[in-house]
Amino acid sequence: MLLLLVRRDFFVAHLESGEQAALVLQARYQQYYGVHLNGRRIGYVMEDFRPVDKGGFHIRQQAALKLKVINTVQPVNMELNAELDSAMRLQSFQFTFASLFYSTKAEGKTEGNTVHFSLQTGQTVIKDSITLPDKPLLPLNQRAYLLAKMPKEGDKLKVPFFDPFSLSQRESVITYKGRDKELIGGRVYNLHEFTETYSGMNTSFWLDEEGKIIKEKSPMGFVFEAEPKFKAMDVIDSGDELLAAVAVKYSGPLLPENSRSAAYRLQFPKEAEVELNGGRQQFADGKLLISQETFPPSTAVGEQDAACAEEKYLRPSRYVQANDAKILAQAKEIVGKELDQAKQVKLLTDWVYKNLEKRPVIGLPDAVTTLASRIGDCNEHAALFAALSRSLGIPTAIAAGVTLQKNAFYYHAWNEVCLDGQWVSLDTTVKQLPADLYHIRFTRADVEGQIAIGGLLGKLEIEILPLQK
Structure with missing residues (x-):
């Protein structure tokens, strides 16, 4: 359950492919986020996005966390590499996860609306497939498409997505909450606030005028904030006992x-x-x-x-x-x-x-x-x-x-x-x-x-x- 709360949501299908492609910056970008718990930085998330020569895009996301669970500090590392076509549709992916006593590697390809995948645990290989309502897209930390699709406070958008960690399909609802002033890194930002709800859990995130995520908060109190690389990777410690939060x-x-x-x-x-x-x-x-x-x-x-x-x-x-x-x-x-x-x-x-x-x-x-x-x-x-x-x-x-x-x-x-x-x-x-x-x-x-x-x-x-x- 802890991993379902700290993992990032990767695969999503909620827009016409061309809409998202037209609203995503075509140039390469790289963004780092510090992960905070009760005011202390316990990890970071990095996203690297670039066009490729043959057309389409490559996305790499990394996350490194230190979590204290029952007085044991557990390092957690995740990495996603995915190939997308020119309309941002998912073509293939590789996802690795490692913690103190557990590691897996998942990889898969899409055919139409179906994602075929295999999961290697070190002891067994699990093969399966998931069919989504639409061709799977990749939600980047650049989400200008939400500002274009949801201009009014109270606007809602249904989001079916495929999660590469649990290898399952979920449906969430994104709601535009309007403008909100947030204090981040000692500076006040005037941002667009959204909430994402799935299975009764609420995640809040804030976008700037360019549609980039500046801050995100999970139900358990994890806070992701856009930071320079040197700052985001300066992991202080594992923070407080995680189970106390639940x-x-x-x-x-x-x-x-x-x-x-x-x-x-x-x-x-x-x-x-x-x-x-x-x-x-x-x-x-x-x-x-x-x-x-x-x-x-x-x-x-x-x-x-x-x-x-x-x-x-x-x-x-x-x-x-x-x-x-x-x-x-x-x-x-x-x-x-x-x-x-x-x-x-x-x-x-x-x-x-x-x-x-x-x-x-x-x-x-x-x-x-x-x-x-x-x-x-x-x-x-x-x-x-x-x-x-x-x-x-x-x-x-x-x-x-x-x-x-x-x-x-x-x-x-x-x-x-x-x-x-x-x-x-x-x-x-x-x-x-x-x-x-x-x-x-x-x-x-x-x-x-x-x-x-x-x-x-x-x-x-x-x-x-x-x-x-």
Whole structure:
């Protein structure tokens, strides 16, 4: 989730190709941005754009960050190289990403509106394609086309785009907010303010009269400011603990020990894409009720109940490779001759908990890579467990939401399995089966779908309600 918040949005399709090409400066330019968190520079972003002799353009974007996550300073480096035709349409791209415990390389080409790509993780190669509503374009930090297309305050523009890091399609809405005076580097600028909204998350950016981005602010408080190269690359330190920025304070009393149910009052934006009902959760009128499940000692032999035997909870996905030979072999080794699915789940839970070193990993977790590295946080635990469990024919979901740690709720991922037609939660990071009542699920989705809860960042309020006697 951290990477989805700090990454830049690269591929976008929202204008006629000729419109953007006509409004982009034809000469080569290079621009640097300092990345700030709570007033301290923690990294930089560079964009280099140039025409090429054969016609068309080449774009190179680099980002280097230092992030402090759970008292560990993690360097993050990203680079994009892309070839564009004369109308600014994407022809091909190469994208690399590296953090302390994770690295990937993606490359792809376009055919019409479809982007075909491959992703190399060091342990596996994932091949896929995405079809967009229009031919993919590249949004540069020179965005004069927005000033031309959106002259009046309140004007809106829908933006479907392709993100080379998550390799997924999103749709956002850009809104022109009008003129705004911003203090940047000790100087007051009279700029054009815009907001970009996707999956409930709001990013603000400011353009000068030439349409160049001067400042950008992400939902988590990262601020990008146009700066000279020597200044932007003068990275001071990693800044404050990053997870503190997404902690959700709560009100109300803690649950009594041995509680079998919990009640919460939740407040969040109406546009947030959440899935609060289902399984042990019931949500209505802002009030969430959670009932503690009882994990079955055994399961009946036979077909799964149709209520939770949806194909998506059984099939492999891009990052949950339940059909990979190494995943299936490991799952069979863990469960041995045990055929009872409830007992298989217990064996898998215990194995994942014991065999993964618990370290924060910045990246998109895939099960095959996690199986090889044996390192990960809650996301890697949840993805690996889901792959192992699905490989044995057990319907398994990845739950994403929040859980209580000390004095606040933090974003977290865990699993749910369907046994005897009932969903049961479990958390392999802390070895809870079922998960405790402080686990509040906001969505069920594999890794590529979890950006939906980003709309809750900085906007979620939680009140623990006293239990009714």
